[in-house]
Amino acid sequence: MKRFSVSPPVAALILAIVLFLLSGFLPNSYGSNVDIAIAQATNIVRLAVFLGVIAAGQTLVIISGSEGIDLSAGSVVTLTAILTYVYVSGENDRVLIALLISLGVGAVIGMLNGIGVTFLKVSPFVMTLGMSGVVTGAIIVVNHGTVSGRIAPIMTRLIARPVSPSIPIPGAVVIWLIFGVLMWLLLERTAFGKNLFAIGVNRVTAKLSGVNVTWTNLATYSLAGALAGFGGFLLVGNTGVVHIQLGQPFLFPSIAAVAVGGTLLSGGKGSYWGTMAGAIVLTLITSLLTTMQMPDSVRRMVLGGTLLILISIYGRQRSLRL
Amino acid sequence: MPESLSARNIVKRYGGVVALSDGNLDVHTGEVVALIGANGSGKSTMSKVINGVVVLDGGQLLLDNNPVHWSSPQAAKNLGIATVFQELSLIPQMTVAENIWLTREPMTAIGTVNRKVLHEKTEELLSLFRGTYKVDLHPDDPIVSLPSDEKQIIEILKAISFDPWLIILDEATASLDSRQVQRLFELVEDWKEAGKAIIFVSHRMEEIFRIADRYSVLRNGKTVGAGDMKDVSEKELVKLMIEKESVFEYIRKDSKNGENEEKPVCLEVKELQTVTLKGINFSVREGELVGIGGLRGQGQRELLHSLFGDVPYSGTVKLFGNGYKFKHPREAMQIGLALVPGDRGREGLLSIRSILDNLQLPSWPRYGFPLRIKKAKRDAEQVGESLNLKMAGLEEPVSSLSGGNAQKVVLGKWLVRKPKLFLLDDPTKGVDVGTKAEIYSLLTQLCDEGKTILFYSSDDEELIGLCDRVLVLHDGIIRTELSGPSLTKENLISASLGVSNGFHPESRTGGTL
Numbered sequence: 001m002k003r004f005s006v007s008p009p010v011a012a013l014i015l016a017i018v019l020f021l022l023s024g025f026l027p028n029s030y031g032s033n034v035d036i037a038i039a040q041a042t043n044i045v046r047l048a049v050f051l052g053v054i055a056a057g058q059t060l061v062i063i064s065g066s067e068g069i070d071l072s073a074g075s076v077v078t079l080t081a082i083l084t085y086v087y088v089s090g091e092n093d094r095v096l097i098a099l100l101i102s103l104g105v106g107a108v109i110g111m112l113n114g115i116g117v118t119f120l121k122v123s124p125f126v127m128t129l130g131m132s133g134v135v136t137g138a139i140i141v142v143n144h145g146t147v148s149g150r151i152a153p154i155m156t157r158l159i160a161r162p163v164s165p166s167i168p169i170p171g172a173v174v175i176w177l178i179f180g181v182l183m184w185l186l187l188e189r190t191a192f193g194k195n196l197f198a199i200g201v202n203r204v205t206a207k208l209s210g211v212n213v214t215w216t217n218l219a220t221y222s223l224a225g226a227l228a229g230f231g232g233f234l235l236v237g238n239t240g241v242v243h244i245q246l247g248q249p250f251l252f253p254s255i256a257a258v259a260v261g262g263t264l265l266s267g268g269k270g271s272y273w274g275t276m277a278g279a280i281v282l283t284l285i286t287s288l289l290t291t292m293q294m295p296d297s298v299r300r301m302v303l304g305g306t307l308l309i310l311i312s313i314y315g316r317q318r319s320l321r322l
Numbered sequence: 323m324p325e326s327l328s329a330r331n332i333v334k335r336y337g338g339v340v341a342l343s344d345g346n347l348d349v350h351t352g353e354v355v356a357l358i359g360a361n362g363s364g365k366s367t368m369s370k371v372i373n374g375v376v377v378l379d380g381g382q383l384l385l386d387n388n389p390v391h392w393s394s395p396q397a398a399k400n401l402g403i404a405t406v407f408q409e410l411s412l413i414p415q416m417t418v419a420e421n422i423w424l425t426r427e428p429m430t431a432i433g434t435v436n437r438k439v440l441h442e443k444t445e446e447l448l449s450l451f452r453g454t455y456k457v458d459l460h461p462d463d464p465i466v467s468l469p470s471d472e473k474q475i476i477e478i479l480k481a482i483s484f485d486p487w488l489i490i491l492d493e494a495t496a497s498l499d500s501r502q503v504q505r506l507f508e509l510v511e512d513w514k515e516a517g518k519a520i521i522f523v524s525h526r527m528e529e530i531f532r533i534a535d536r537y538s539v540l541r542n543g544k545t546v547g548a549g550d551m552k553d554v555s556e557k558e559l560v561k562l563m564i565e566k567e568s569v570f571e572y573i574r575k576d577s578k579n580g581e582n583e584e585k586p587v588c589l590e591v592k593e594l595q596t597v598t599l600k601g602i603n604f605s606v607r608e609g610e611l612v613g614i615g616g617l618r619g620q621g622q623r624e625l626l627h628s629l630f631g632d633v634p635y636s637g638t639v640k641l642f643g644n645g646y647k648f649k650h651p652r653e654a655m656q657i658g659l660a661l662v663p664g665d666r667g668r669e670g671l672l673s674i675r676s677i678l679d680n681l682q683l684p685s686w687p688r689y690g691f692p693l694r695i696k697k698a699k700r701d702a703e704q705v706g707e708s709l710n711l712k713m714a715g716l717e718e719p720v721s722s723l724s725g726g727n728a729q730k731v732v733l734g735k736w737l738v739r740k741p742k743l744f745l746l747d748d749p750t751k752g753v754d755v756g757t758k759a760e761i762y763s764l765l766t767q768l769c770d771e772g773k774t775i776l777f778y779s780s781d782d783e784e785l786i787g788l789c790d791r792v793l794v795l796h797d798g799i800i801r802t803e804l805s806g807p808s809l810t811k812e813n814l815i816s817a818s819l820g821v822s823n824g825f826h827p828e829s830r831t832g833g834t835l
Contacts, residue, residue, distance in 0.1 A: 189692035198683055201672040208632060208661060208669055209683040209735065210652040269674050 008262020008314050009274035015310075016281045020044070023288050042168065044284050049172040050238060052279035054231035054247070055254035056183055057110070057224030059275045061124065062258050063187075064220045065200035065267025071128040072113060073228040073254055075135040076106050077247025080232030082139060082147055085242045090150040102233040103226045109135060110225015114218040132251075139244060151240050159237035172238060176276070183272035196220055200267030253282050256307050262314055281306075323402065323487045324386045326350045327372065327519070333380030334367050334543075341367040345381070346545040347521070347538050351487060354510060354520040356530045356551070359540035360563050360815055362780065365523050368540065369490045372521070373405045374398035404486035406478050406494040412465045419444040419461035422480045447479040450509060454502045470497045478506065489513065490521045495529055496619070507533050525617050527556050527819045539563055560816050585609050586643070588743060588774045589629075594637035596624050600798040602637070606776060611769045613789030614778040615804075616818045620795040622778040623664055626745040629776070630654045630661040641743065655684055660736035664747035664778075670732040671720050678702050678716040681735045705734045710760060726757030733761070744768065744775045750784060762788060782814050796820045 006014070020041060023029050030036040054073055061068040080102035087101060088094045109131060116127040158171045187193040195216045198206040203213050231250070236242055260278030263270025285306060289299045332345035342364045349355045359365045370376040372383070374392030383390050385401065392398045412421045419440050420427075428439040444461035451459075455472060465473060474497045481489060491510075495503050510520055510533055522534055530537070531551065538548040539562040547562040585608040594602040598621040606612050614622050628635040631648025639646055641657060648654045651661065663669035672680055681702040682689075689698050702716055709730045713723060720731055729749065736744070746765075750758045765775055765788060779785050785792045791805040794817040802817040804810075 185692055189695070191686035191689075191691075191693065194679065194683065194686045194693070197675060197679065198672055201674055202668070204669050205672055206683070208630070208651055208663055210650075210655045211683070212650065212652060264674075268672070 007274075008260075008310075009271060009277045011313075012260050012262070012274065012277035012281050012310070016277065016284050019281070019284055019288065023291070026288070026292055029291060039168075042170065042173070044287055045280060046170040046172055047287065048276075048279045048283035049170075049176040050231060050235045051250055051253055051257055051283055052176055052276050053179060053234055054228055054250045055257040055275045055279055056179070056231075056272060057227035058254045059183075059258050059261075059263055059270060059272055060196065060220050060227070061224045062255075062263055062265060063196055063200045063267055063270050064217060066117075066124070066203065066217075068117075068124050068200075068220075068267060069128060069255065070110075070113065070221070070224050070228070071125065071251065072109060072131040072135060073128075073224070073231075074248040074251035075132045075139070076109055076225060076228040077232040077235060077250060078242075078244065079109075079135055079139055079247075080105055080229040081236035081239075081246050082143065082149075082232075082242050084233050084236050085151060086147055086149040088149065088152045088155070090152055092152045092154045095152050095154055099230075099233055102229040104229070106229020106232070107222045107226035110228070111218065111222040113225065114221030117221060118214055118217045136244075143244075147242060149242075151236055155237035156240065159234060160240075172234065175234070180272060180276055187272060192216065192219065197268055200264075200269070202268075253279075256303070257282055260307065260310050323351075323517070326384075326386055327403070327488060328384040328387070329368070329372060329381065330384065331381040332368065332371050332378055332383075334364075334371060334376060335379050340543055342371070342540075343543040344545060345371070345540065345543065346548070347372070348548075349488065349519045349521055351517045351519045352514050353535040354514065354522050354533050356534035356537045357521055357523045357540065358530065358537055358559060358563065360782065360818075363540040363563070364543040365540055366492065367543075369405065369492050369521065369523055372398070372488075373403050373490055375405075399484060399486075402484070402487040403490070404481035404484045404488070405490040405492060406474075406481045407492060412473060412476060412480075414466040415464065417462050417464050418448070418459065418468075418476055421465055421476060422447065422483050426483075443483075447483060450479065450482070451475050451502065451505055454499075454505050471499060471502060474498055475502065486518070488519045488521070490523070492523045493525070495524060495526065503529065525819055527559070527821050530559075531556070556816075556821050560812060560819070560821065563815055564811050587640075588642055589776070590640040591629070592638045592640075594625070594628065594635050594639065596621070596628055596633055596635045598624050598798045599628070599635070602798075602800055604793055604800060604803075606774055608774055609769055609772050610790050611765060611775045611777060611788060613785040613792035614776065614795060615782065615785050615792045615814055616795035616801070618780055621798045622795055623747055625795070626661060626747050626776065626778060627663075630659055630745055632661070655739070655741070658740075658742035659745065660739065660741035660743070661745045662732050662736070662747060662749045664751065666725075666729060666732055666752070671728060673721045674719055676717050677706075677711075677713055677720050677723070677731060680720045680731050681705060681716075681738060684735055685738050701738055702734075705737050708737070709734050709764070724754070725752050726754045729753050729757065729761070733764070742773055744773060744777075746775060746777045748778055748780050751780065782811055782818075785809075786811055786814065794818055 024031060024037065030040050054077055058070055058073055061070045083105060084098040084102055087098045113124075113128050113131050116122045117124050159175070160170065160172065162168045162170055163174055187196070195206065195211045198209070198211050199213050199216050207213050232247060235246065239246070257278035258270070258275050259265055260281055261271065261274025261276070263274055282303065285303060286299060289302055327349050329345055329347040332342050334342040334345075345364060345368050347355065347357065347368060357365050357368060367376065371378050374395040374397055383392070413424070416424070422444055423440060428436045428443065430436045441461050448459050448461065456469065459472060465476065468476070474494060478494060495506065498506065513520060522530070524530055534551050536548065536550055537554065537559065539546050539559065541563055587605050588608040590605040592603055602625060614625065616622060624633055627633040629639060631651045631654040641659070646653070646657070667673065672683065678699060682698050686693060699716055706713065706716070711730045711734065712727050720728060723731065733749065750761055753761070765777070769775060777789060786809055789809070791803060792809055792814065793800045794802045794804065794814065796818065797820070801820065804813055804817065
């Protein structure tokens with residue numbers, strides 16, 4: 001009794017394409033001009049990159065189960081963006097070290113989250129929410145609300161500009177694709193990935209099958225922090241400016257992107273392809289509504305509604321198949 | 323107040339499993355009736371029928387010879403039938419007083435809980451066991467802070483607080499110490515005098531003879547005997563509990579005992595102690611299939627889990643000639659141990675993951691980076707075939723499998739690794755007959771290949787049919803070791819119940835030590 005079913009990442013991607021094609025009929029949109037349509041599509045994907053990368057760590061902690069979530073992702077993004085901005089100060093040869101600093105600082109914050117969750121048994125929600133507050137506070141203390149710095153030209157070149165004049169694909173999108181392949185490798189082709197799914201489903205089974213649950217959990221939170229740190233690095237490379245609220249607006253969309261991508265919020269099942277598709281859908285809807293000059297209130301309602309509808313459809317599919 | 327309750331020809335099915343096919347019991351005020359039977363004979367179901375927790379599928383309950391029907395457990399409670407549950411029914415976060423009087427709290431005129439009266443009434447109940455508590459108990463102590471014996475006492479007090487005429491004590495003494503049991507029995511005597519009726523469900527023969535006036539024996543869901551305790555001996559009761567004709571079809575190879583003598587010792591356990599185990603000593607030779615018997619919850623699970631590094635213990639464990647003290651199951655796996663846990667769903671499977679992921683979970687690190695998925699699939703495929711695993715494909719979720727096939731996956735994930743010592747915790751529980759037979763032949767085949775198996779089963783026939791030797795656990799120690807001609811169902815059940823006569827005294831401390 002095989003019934004027709006589409007996997008959530010594919011469903012989200014189809015939704016994105018349909019929405020985009022429909023948007024052609026909207027006023028202020030690309031109409032029948034194919035070149036503008038492609039340019040717009042490219043731009044939306046480019047904008048989705050930053051959400052997608054920030055949501056990568058979120059995907060990992062959500063897969064790890066036991067109410068796993070990372071509410072500190074937004075503030076880590078802000079922090080590493082500011083660190084990169086200040087440290088690089090326009091020098092190309094400082095970029096690599098800035099990247100390492102971003103990853104490292106993110107990893108340390110993530111590890112603290114992991115220690116709290118694993119050893120102190122604080123719930124991930126509370127632990128990462130608290131960490132978010134601490135990090136935000138630390139940013140304010142260190143910078144006294146103002147920062148001086150500048151990003152390096154090479155960052156703009158690699159992240160914000162097209163790969164080459166003849167290939168109009170932004171560098172960020174290429175980075176994202178490579179990043180996606182690496183995430184897939186991590187989740188599907190390493191023992192760590194397999195163990196991560198295992199602890200997300202059932203930690204007793206995992207332990208009795210030889211999985212080091214404690215270490216896997218700790219590594220997951222650390223990695224999630226590092227990925228958020230990478231997100232901050234990328235983001236500042238695109239925006240070129242920083243402010244204290246840079247990362248925070250990405251926090252809830254990052255969770256939404258994971259859910260739209262079909263990753264179970266209870267853990268143990270999901271994919272990064274799904275999260276990528278989810279990031280594109282959310283970015284697309286936001287930019288469509290902006291194009292339609294909808295007020296912020298309507299944007300929020302539509303986003304929330306989409307999320308509810310998609311997730312309830314996923315839930316239904318699962319219950320039918322079992 | 324009613325004076326008697328009778329159960330007549332009770333039938334109770336759970337799905338396709340018949341728990342009771344012809345259960346009968348009579349109990350009158352002023353007497354204690356012992357409800358006796360082996361594992362899975364239907365004792366618990368019988369108590370649940372009487373107290374209305376389950377709805378019966380056939381037969382009749384008579385209250386003072388009038389038919390009654392319980393629409394809910396509450397209905398039975400309202401007519402004065404109280405149960406002391408074996409699985410604790412207390413809410414850990416609430417206090418002693420709140421738990422005892424839950425839903426029946428004494429009220430003040432303005433509708434709030436009258437804490438003063440609540441306190442007084444609770445103190446009154448607590449005084450019944452005064453002197454047996456480790457630390458003095460107060461009505462405001464939260465349940466979560468109490469040791470298990472005191473929780474059991476609160477459970478008893480909660481049942482008494484209903485002022486019932488019929489009290490069902492379902493394994494109520496299992497977690498009590500001897501002083502507390504003594505006090506409980508004094509109270510039972512008082513209750514008898516006060517005209518209450520008591521149904522006493524217990525595995526402990528000694529207690530049954532101390533307290534019961536009459537007995538009723540269940541075997542495979544049927545009541546097979548009842549009468550006065552004074553007319554019966556321990557041996558006769560045990561005999562009643564055992565089936566006459568065996569339905570077990572597996573034939574053991576008898577020649578094996580001798581040939582293992584020269585094989586090296588592969589597992590040696592000395593003075594192993596945990597919370598429930600009180601000093602376990604035994605040794606197992608390579609290629610042996612050694613059974614662990616006894617009633618449920620005598621420490622069998624803990625023994626297997628501590629050998630596998632999942633439960634901390636004190637004592638020494640030697641494996642393959644070297645001493646080890648594992649801190650994590652991974653370390654045990656690495657030197658060739660495998661554990662098939664007793665609760666398949668909660669401890670053995672990743673329900674929503676694929677069959678492949680389940681089979682390869684312990685073995686992924688062997689497949690390098692990036693994981694050689696094709697090789698992993700081939701290996702899993704092979705194990706699946708050798709186990710005759712019926713599946714639509716390796717990518718299907720393991721939850722799509724039947725119980726028997728799911729159990730094959732739990733076994734199979736170890737076979738991939740080719741371990742040397744298997745620790746099996748009731749591997750045929752909830753498995754269909756066909757798969758059981760397959761598991762039996764797999765186990766003997768593994769032994770023939772020189773693997774060693776330590777095998778707990780709640781099914782006594784399995785132990786007798788399969789094992790070279792059986793270590794019988796009772797109250798956290800190896801009470802008896804049975805092998806060869808002494809490995810009979812009668813001896814096994816007697817030993818499980820803690821009856822000590824009928825054995826050679828030298829076999830009472832286990833193993834070759």
